Amino acid sequence: DIVLTQSPGTLSVSPGERATLSCRTSQTVSSAYLAWYQQKPGQAPRLLIYGASSRATGIPDRFSGSGSGTDFTLTINRLEPEDFAVYYCQQYGRSRYTFGQGTRLEIK
């Protein structure tokens, strides 16, 4: 199975600043099948980015995704208080749907 490794495990950033989250895959993943999710305490995950760089419906444009091959990035510009949460990357394809272990974004 493809392993997804997210870094850092915890990221401390001040509101208004930019956060950059990394997701590295153990094998090449099609950009078409890389997604990012946000999860807040006690809530279900919410889809942010699909196809590595396409924003899901209703997601603000301060969220952006990039990358290809084995290295993918989620960038959050101008951090708002509601953006502090746990973020997961996920690859989907070939009947296997693997998640990374998550990055906790906390207020500095």
Place this chain on the structure above:
Amino acid sequence: EVQLVESGGGLVQPGGSLRLSCAASGFTLSNYWMHWVRQAPGKGLVWISRINSDGSSTPYADSVKGRFTISRDNAKNMLYLQMNSLRAEDTAVYYCAREEVAVSLDYWGQGTPVTVSS
């Protein structure tokens, strides 16, 4: 409005069985692949299984293969997860989620908790 509502979770002894349900509304279930994803307390998301539109393809994570069975009833707008031979490590919140083609999991339920303990 798309809604997914899980039910059926609870406390079960090791070795026991439980059947989770996911009621879908606001969309035509038969047009979508559906998934179960779980999250152990304080841990990350783990994909469990997926079922295609007509139920003919059902891959599983290695950790549950042979013990869990995913199924669906499109006429009733329901998704199911039959869980047998439950272990302590199956303790988690179980989410159902909808897969939009080439988009991934675009809608999730609120989750149902399962605790396996004696």
